[in-house]
Amino acid sequence: MVLGKRLRHLREQAGVSFEGAARAIEVTPLTVRRIEKAEVGLRIPYVKELLRAYGVPVREIDDFVTLAREANRPGWWYKYRDVLPEWFKAYVSLESEASVIRLYEPHYVPGLLQTREYATALMRVGFPNESKEEIARRVDLRLRRQDLLAKPDGPAVWAILDETVLRRPVGGPEVMRAQLDRMAEALRMPKVSIQVMPYSVGAHPGAFGPFHHFRFGFSELPDVVYTENLAGSVYYDRPEDVVTYLEVLDRMSVHAEPVARTRDILGELRKEL
16 A cells, blocks of 8 residues: 555656556556555566656665565465455454554454454354354454554554443353453553443444544555445545544543543453353
8 A cells, every 4th residue: 555655656746647657557547546546466567667657766666666575475364365354354454554543342342352262252153154163263363463462563552342342241251251351451551442431421423333443654554444344344544534433533532431440340340240
């Protein structure tokens, strides 16, 4: 995505139209648009010819090509491609590169904070016709995503969870107790914050469904908001759309219980189990 935006910037700076860029690499203008939007891989011959057409110096072309080769390498999640939905691949990539992740979850504990047993119980419900081996691979993928929380350069995660999330029995009392303990442990991480939206708040602006907001350390990348449904997902990066979700998160954070209260809430709910 970053390199695609850099290509667009170089094209515009050189005063080259989509049609002109397309003629340089003998493709359609649509293909050039797709390259700039990161909807297709960065074919090295195309990259070289485009940069030449934009008047980029040879040394800078070599540096750009090196970055393009790195960008084309499969991510760590590639080996899970058999259980990774096409529409979710972008999510895993965004999550891995984000510097800040803010999210609201009204139904279940976020994947980054789930225990193996909790995740397994959810997968069995979500994929009732899959084998134990397939379920296990889906769970492994979810737990592997959690590795980024321990990285020094990992993202700051700020989650707002509806009280329903903590009270919904998933996998039975023992699984839920372990899951509450896992969240309490996560709160000890310097970059993890969890707030609970209590029932007593009543109606609130985020009640329509879950969504995740990603912010990155690259000036070329805009903030991205992710939402999902039974049929797939939607990614928003237009500023006016992203701002709408950010305003909702800000309002919700004011009405939710403060982070300092979360550990006590988790302990109280654990006793009820």
